């Protein structure tokens with residue numbers, strides 16, 4: 091007798107992803123699809139039945155904002171995400187996708203990636219087109235579904251390297267055709283990182299011209315805005331203008347209010363988004379549930395410093411006069427045109443997370459300055475001069491009130507923004523803790539959200555935003571991406587000290603019908619799909 095279902099999950103509390111209250115039912119799936127949801131399924135011939143008594147059964151989580159591009163090449167099972175119940179990741183964020191790579195600027199592009207701990211090197215990226223990267227990923231049979239975006243900084247570097255100026259007409263056409271080609275290859279949209287070099291070098295008009303390339307494909311514009319602190323309201327206005335002028339959906343990445351003097355501004359940022367939505371512009375955002383952010387340390391310097399590549403800025407940063415010039419630029423209260431992260435976090439709020447100087451890891455810039463009897467600015471200049479963009483920092487900048495207000499907002503979804511630690515580096519705990527933290531800390535312990543609303547933000551909301559037609563809901567005919575978790579025990583265990591600890595309470599994770607993880611153990615299912623738009 092043939093099995094009607096590959097598996098039946100019994101007695102679960104079904105949270106279907108719509109935000110509706112849970113109900114009890116059995117779920118049967120076969121061939122990677124959900125085949126039946128009913129009060130009682132009495133399957134013929136099915137041997138495998140999973141009893142989910144008192145547990146939640148819900149759609150697999152969609153991580154709306156990741157930097158898993160290299161992690162997937164290094165660890166296709168994507169352990170850190172699958173162990174959280176994530177079954178789909180959006181990659182290529184903050185302007186930085188791995189592809190395309192032009193031969194003319196290959197060193198500049200691959201030099202901007204952080205390989206530390208990945209086991210990969212520049213030779214592993216012997217690819218050119220966006221399609222080359224997606225094919226390489228497909229060949230590795232990932233254990234998770236992938237939604238790729240193409241990065242603005244990457245396509246700009248393909249055409250004009252790190253040049254700190256407007257593109258010429260010919261160059262703009264070149265960047266536009268890189269965007270179009272990536273969209274043709276299956277990208278879901280374009281990302282920008284407007285605090286980073288070279289993304290920061292682009293004017294609003296340049297980005298509008300690029301975002302227009304998305305319109306025929308129905309692509310999304312996902313942005314790490316030009317400011318998340320002092321000039322954040324201007325940055326929201328810019329993001330909305332880009333969406334409005336290009337006629338595309340605007341998605342604001344890792345929405346936050348950075349810098350104590352700005353706390354409370356989320357009332358205004360959310361109001362600006364609401365006003366745009368009432369004018370008919372599609373605006374959404376994502377968020378990770380932590381008071382600290384993380385990026386490479388060099389991002390605390392004015393972006394113009396990085397224009398000529400690591401060799402040049404490495405030696406310029408050793409020059410005392412140049413250092414003095416940068417210090418006064420950073421101390422300038424208004425820091426026009428770039429995001430002043432030192433102002434937002436302070437030297438005692440910037441902690442070194444990844445560096446070849448292992449004795450600095452886990453210490454703040456202020457602590458290292460004490461230890462080395464150095465000026466804190468010089469600590470930063472020395473580290474960036476020696477290790478360029480491979481030094482990663484954790485920056486404490488956000489307040490709880492804004493975090494909760496942004497989380498309760500109906501069009502905020504969850505995105506980890508995790509920087510992969512490859513199981514060894516001491517990175518931000520969001521890489522391994524984001525989703526269980528929302529469900530354990532913010533739902534169960536603090537009651538900021540209902541369980542059903544939190545699940546909606548992790549499933550149907552991102553699925554709808556990125557145009558996934560068969561994911562994000564527990565519904566017959568949909569893909570069998572499912573999570574079974576214990577709502578009474580689910581919690582993140584990763585900390586700033588021990589970021590590589592897996593969460594608790596995630597019982598089973600299914601990716602396209604295959605069991606990918608069980609009780610904190612990765613099973614090596616290679617059932618993920620590299621999704622291509624259209």
Ligand SMILES: [Zn+2]
Nearest residue numbers: 184314343344
């Ligand atoms: Zn970002």
